Amino acid sequence: MLAFILRRLLQSVVVMLFVALIAFSMFRFVGDPVASMLGQESRLEDHELLREQLGLNDPVFLQFARFIGNAVQGQFGISYRLQTPVTELIFSRLPATIELAFASALIALVFGVGLGVYTALRPRAWSTSIIMSASLIGVSLPTFLIGIGLIYIFAVELKMLPSFGRGETVNLGWWTTGLLTTSGLRSLILPAITLSLFQLTLIMRLVRAEMLEVLRQDYIRFARARGLSQRTINFGHALKNTLVPVITITGLQLGSVIAFAIITETVFQWPGVGSLFVNSVQVVDVPVMAAYLLFVALVFVVINLIVDILYYVVDPRLRVDARAGGK
Amino acid sequence: MAAPLLSIRDLTVEFHLRRGIFTAVDGVSFDIAPGEILGVVGESGAGKSMTGSAIIGLIDRPGRISRGEILFQGKPIQNLPVEEMNRLRGKKIGMVFQDPLTSLNPLYTIGHQLVETIRRHLPMTQEQARERAIALLGEAGIPSPAERIDSYPHQFSGGMRQRVVISLALAAEPDLIIADEPTSALDVSVQAQIIKVLKRLCESRGAAVMLITHDMGVIAETANRMIVMNRGKIVETGSVGDVIKRPREDYTQRLIKAIPSIRDETIRHAVPAADRPLVEVDKLTCDFMLSKSTLDRLLGGARSKTIRAVNEVSFSIPKGSTYGLVGESGSGKSTCARMMVGLIRPTGGRVLLDGDDVWAPGAGSQKRRRRVQMIFQDPYASLNPRWMVGDIIAEPIRALKLASNRAEIEDRVADLLERVRLDPASMKKFPHEFSGGQRQRIAIARALSSQPEFIVCDEPTSALDVSVQAQVLELMRKLQDEYGLTYLLISHNLAVVRQMADNVGVLHGGVLVENGPVDQIFDDPQASYTRMLLDAVPDISRVN
């Protein structure tokens, strides 16, 4: 078990270094960081001074090492656009994104798995065809159109829910939450649904496909031949076997919710890191882009690690193989 | 005869497909008496498995029972509602499937699966059920069942898993067991043990068995009565002795004639004398590395493990003869073959073809490509489904640049197709338009097209039905005489080897335990492993 986790950790570090290299290359080679920082009306001597201060004249390898050192301490420099430290910027906007991501991940997981199992167990029901068709429409609808549509219906026409922003928030010192006020919760509904729909359809189709595959297996046929009840077969045997492969992909899908929030945050003017990123891309604000990339990579790596450990807990074959391998 | 346990009357199973209605089982009627073992034999497509599935109510869409009755203990069961059928399955009728590797849920311990089945059908507490499960496993021949009960299926070998499957089928003391090819996925030696276990357990409980198999030998050694099926219909019914020794129907007679036997005394062909054998295998060795990741080595410090798949194997094959290499799965026989044709590089030792090392760079391997060919087991995987038959057969000619003229290549392909008894017009068709036996002929034609001297045949007939097997073997023999070919015949089927080979080698765990002329090995085996193997083979000559 220890060897298994260590190996995964090591892989995670490699992945993070790889992403950090990309982030660093962006930082170093996209545009001229000095020009971006000083603006156009500056003297050449100042340029040279800043170059020296930033260590841009050092060997590239050393610069990369310094970049990583700073990144580990959470320092990504100063945003070209807003002239504020990037870390501060990201942390001030993180709560909004995380609350949105969690809400939609929950929706996607509950309905995705539920509908996937339902449609797999009733492959010929008319309700299944309706759900499956709807899911295909769901995949074909661009997220931003779903957002606009929901705003139009619920905010403009029915005037039931707010169309933009986070509503009132409560400051808990290190965290500003919208979950404690009615207006905050009401503001969360439309963005959360918008963000969840795509993942929901993906998870549902995945669960359905896996479950249909499992139901075709010999051990399910044998379980029927043993006379087990339909309930035991469906939920005791088939569902558990379905969940093993589903865990991985679902976990990663949920991780990508955070990055997916870019679109939803833009449509709903949600003050999260996603909209910060889009604004930064438009003006090539490299420090923010680099920091955001590393942030998303970190989320991915952490979720990946959790998923691997879950996988390990659920599947006995893996457990023994890992034990044998780690002897 | 006492009142039958199971009575089938005019059973018909149909599949409504878009090409029309396909009748898998066509008006089948038979009885099974309590406690008897009824063998059902037939080639693929005979409808034997479908009959078994129909009895236990496991026919999947789009198939359905369109006619007939299944009477179990006098009551019709073919139209029972799902819940009632569920209570019958496992409790009254148990079933054993072919592949023990996929029959058990990999995520639950075998104990869990046994207890769940027992408690479903018998009024027992968790502890009682567990005790019963341990007892059942012990009876089925699982060593130290009390410890093994909490193991997962993947921690057992195939044979052990099939014992678990049999315990599961018997868990609630059913009156009838339907065993669908229960040993076909297993090695001969394991097969014999499993048949014994099945027979013993059913006898001790008075359970009847419907034993479905393609292997007449298994039925000859196990069953009391037998049914021969073909194309959904029953061809012949009778006691095992009568049907095998005195078959009445044409189909049965042909079927039995096609089955090779290990007692078979075939007329040997004359092997031309030569001063040097064509193929010499000298201390051939192959190691497989189970590589470990760097981190594992850092943590464990252990060196990476190697497995010796083939260990210093030496034999030679005279020109124009057939050398049979037999062994069970994992014995290294296929690895041997792959080293001899140039697919796996040997770790040690040499393969000499006419004195040249086939692995030597340059001349040796060039010579090998021209003179060595191979025929594979699976006639579906050995032909590229997207190529036309003509191109498949011409591939060696083109690859080795034996002819470049289009017309010349076409002539040669047409000639080869005629040699393997196929219509030359077949060259414009695709592999999927042919049956398994015909595809194997195409594979043989491809092997012949570079005019090789030596052909390695890796289980060439084990994917085929017996009647087709007989035709392919006959073709191979004829071609051998025609072209003076030398064969290496690899097979797990001892009877086939006895029929075809001049000399035989027995591989066990990568070691050649015995090597010599075929009659000597089969009639007077020296190695204990060979003796065990020969004893274990179910053979129709053993009918009681």
Next chain:
Amino acid sequence: MSTTPPESAAQIAASTPPGWFRRAAQSDILYSFRRSPIAMVAAFVTAVLVLAAVFAPFIAPYNPFDPSSLNLMDGFTPPMSSSFAGNYFLLGSDNQGRDVLSTILYGSRVSLFVGISATLFALTLGTALGLAAGYAGGRIDSVIMRIADIQLSFPAILIALLIFGIARGIIPPSRQEGMAIAVLILAIGLSNWAQFARTVRGATMVERQKDYVSAARIMGVGRFTILFRHVLPNTLGPVLVIATIGLALAIIEEATLSFLGVGVPPTQPSLGTLIRIGQQFLFSGEWWILFFPAVTLIALALAVNLLGDWLRDALNPRLR
């Protein structure tokens, strides 16, 4: 033994063998196409939209990007009515007086061009890397697949945004507009190759184990010949499915990027740009400026997706 009845399957196999692609290509595809009204409608809608986009200059009632023809007097004309200037607009006009129908026709051209080019790019790259990974195995395989894994766990839109941002930083501002479409194709293509790589690698690993490849190796056929003559053709079925679904994804991705304002330049608006423009007027009642481009986009994406879905089922009869 699968749940499909083995014996009947064997018997049917006399006429239908597992050379699945061939078989599918010959009869089943056409048969299942004729049997599936959804597939036929989807194919029809796709064909109409593609043809309309290709022939936009000939069928569009106006040229919306000819500044001389623009008349602010035409602005905000509702659908099926004439403007103050006396011009008739079937689907209405936008704030600058451009005919919505014409902008949609020209916009679909851009959307389809970017989508198809990006998909072809992703297909070529992914297939090549997948083949290399699957056939070479070992270290090459683990490096390529690890990158694909990382890539797959980031949403395509994020990757496309990043590539777009980087390109913007590298390319001098004067040339940005001219290269915008190329950058977009690159960004979308690079964010979608991993699916192809993964699928092709899987198929390659299955095929290279097959005996017909061994047979070719025995007779000394070269690596590349085996790869391109034997393995590649047998991986094309799944690739076709992914390409179809990938096309729908690429079209949506392009629209999303353009909607976010980082896509095509304003002089060549795609459907996404039109929606971005229309959104400004949605709340003030001029719904048609957004509505019709949105419907076109959804119809296009849905039709292509339905085709892909049907194709997957048709090529994989087991799932029926």
